[in-house]
Amino acid sequence: MSESLKARALRLLSQREHSRAELTRKLAPHGTEDEITALLDRLAEVDLQSDARFAESWVRSRQARYGSRRMAMDLKQRGVGDALIAAALAEGSDGDDTARAREVWAKKFGTPPADAREWAKQARFLQGRGFGADVIHRILKDRDDESA
Incomplete structure (x- = not known):
């Protein structure tokens, strides 16, 4: 056996x-x-x-589609330690979350949200991809103030 x-x-x-x-x-x-x-x-x-090699490979293969938060959560669910996650994210990221979020957003939507409902839809999409609220607001240019 x-x-x-x-x-x-x-x-x-x-x-x-x-x-x-x-x-x-x-x-x-x-x-x-x-x-x-x-x-x-x-x-x-x-x-x-090697968990370190696994984490680096995971980040490389997903960094174009997901934010740091999502990749970190996925790695944690797969049993990778916090130190290895931080190292893989630092080494593997080819830019900051804002640039990646902008690319992901442009590929999916490409046009700014017309109203609060569309803004919420785009924000939920980016949030689901693991991007933080600060990044989402930067990408969508704080257009949610129209609904207030």
Whole structure:
């Protein structure tokens, strides 16, 4: 069973980077907790599995579509530590959230909101993509004051 566990882990890692927590969850039905821990320790020791590498890869693949908050939340859900998340976001971001939010907004909408309802729709979209309120207000140019 131990060899098939190792083969499963290597197959998963050959497809894409995985966090330690993801591998633990995916391998759980196929081995005991001690076997999985020992295997993952060994894979990390020989640098076949790395949470830092996983986080960097995750940020690189999603930075064009999502804000820092969303990427950080997704990484945290996948068991990556706060220090590794901060390092990956700092290293991987190709600009600030405002520039990314502007690109995402332009691709989806492209025109400023005409009224409060449209403003709210665009703001919800950007918020769902993980951009903060300050960034959203900058992108939409504080047009919500028309509704007040």
